[in-house]
Amino acid sequence: MVENTIHATQAIVTLDVPIQGIVWGSIITVNMWAKSIGTGVVFLAAYLLYRHKKESMPNLRWIMPVIAFIALNVFLLFTLIDLHQPYRMIHIFTHPHWTSSITVGAWLASLFLGLVTVLLLIGVADAFPTLGGKNCKLSALARNNSAVYEKIMPFLVFLAIPVTTYTAIIMAQSSARELWQAPTEVMQMLWAAFMAGSAALILVSGSWSKEARKDLAFVLTIAVFFSFAMYMSEYFFSFKSSEAEATLAFVHAGGAYNVEFWTGMTLGFIIPFFLGLSTIKSDNITLLRLAAILALVGLFLVKDVWLKIPQMLPLS
Amino acid sequence: MKLGFLVDLSLCMGCKGCEIACKVENEVPLSSWRLRVKYIDLGVFPETKRSFTPLRCNHCESAPCERICPVSALHYLENGIVNIDSSRCIGCAGCMMACPYGAIYMDPETNTADKCTYCAHRIESGMMPACVVVCPVEANIFGDIEDDNSHISRYIMEHKGAVQVRKPEKHTSPTHFYVGGGNQTLNPLAHQRLEGFSLFNDITHLEHVGDKHHSILDRFLAPFAGHAKLNNDNFTAMQENVETHSKEGGH
Ligand code: SF4
């Protein structure tokens, strides 16, 4: 790690304890990555339903909540397994501390998952009329309340905004890590949700109309472009805090995580940008799917690096 | 009443008495520290000097660890101490990410966060913190910083301009002060941590957070399995892995 030493003083640590190292590791990366998918598909579904007829995306009504449900459960599972006392997770609900964005986020995410589950039940029950047989009360209840789906959807979209961005506030509250600043992290979380949401829906959009897929390609291209621009400006021009500068100088100098960062940038941002751009015109499903998979892989790698690097710095 | 600490670094001789007293008083497990004395060598031979800096929690008046704790396990006491209730802690490590001074550790025996409490249990019974009592040169000064007549307040008044806190730019308002320090000793970015220069050779990063022998699955099984299987040889095990540290350490 780079230090701001003055040559004349040659200050060198000769006896100390080891630095803590990575406290939040790849488990938290999976947590953020899965949450981006879970909230991103909701944003994208709302946008597509606003722009296109339902018939041009025949499976969207049920597959969106299915993807969101799976992704959010992965997110919650990884949140839980990262706790050193997992059974005490319940304390967040029994002893909430509202200044903590971990608390606020856990409550909002739980509510969000509850609403997504309702959409999932209705969406699947409507799409598969024979599911559960004639006597299944749950599917009957879901089918009888089919209209609830459209009523819940606007709330879900609004709720998806704080659910996707609260992790940025946790990072901002992590005042030991100067690299993470609230304004940039909030925007990065939103772009990540657009990236991951469009990528996930691209993978299931085989039967959709060209226009709907074109919209997905457009959102993916725009999201990777703006997210890339933000990462680059942070990566090269974080001069305003000596800690962020020292963190990045270490990665610039080829230290650990340099390769992972640039692999992530190339796979997840640069290549998908050009693939996305070309498919907006040509509607090449294979290339678009490739862009989507690469974007999901690259996003994971870059999030992983961004999470870990500020933790390499000695704090005292 | 607001309790505060002041360390006069010009008095400290690096005997580590406070470090040991803290370990014993608070039963701090191996591989964890509430208080440590850091040695920093300054200058170029033959003009060299060794400085000693005791580092503990600052009991910040605006504590980021308290703010981020989702269950109020970290909380303020009326006397200003930032205390921790380990039975409430869920082990999310948010506080470890928030404390700008790296003052919190995940106790490898309980798998909960812990840190210096200004010996709140001793204060309650009218005693001084263990590290204060043991210091042979009275470099650790503890008392009420809101009482103008307390030893610490008078010491602060006497040294006025020379009183420093760590990382004032973090707006944490520490109640822990230093006299006789400088940028080279108080700013962790102003000195190098080089392999081979430390008496703890090759150890730059701790490999684990919490119990090294406690996998994720064990955390779920712990209430049923009991703690019989837990051992406390983290430090020994760490020595065996020094190669990994130096590769992953980034120094
Ligand atoms: S020094 Fe760290 S642990 Fe102590 S009160 Fe301040 S933020 Fe919390």
Ligand code: SF4
């Ligand atoms: S690890 Fe424990 S004390 Fe620290 S923030 Fe989480 S719940 Fe609070």
Ligand code: SF4
């Ligand atoms: S006040 Fe108590 S807990 Fe804090 S460093 Fe001193 S002995 Fe340790």
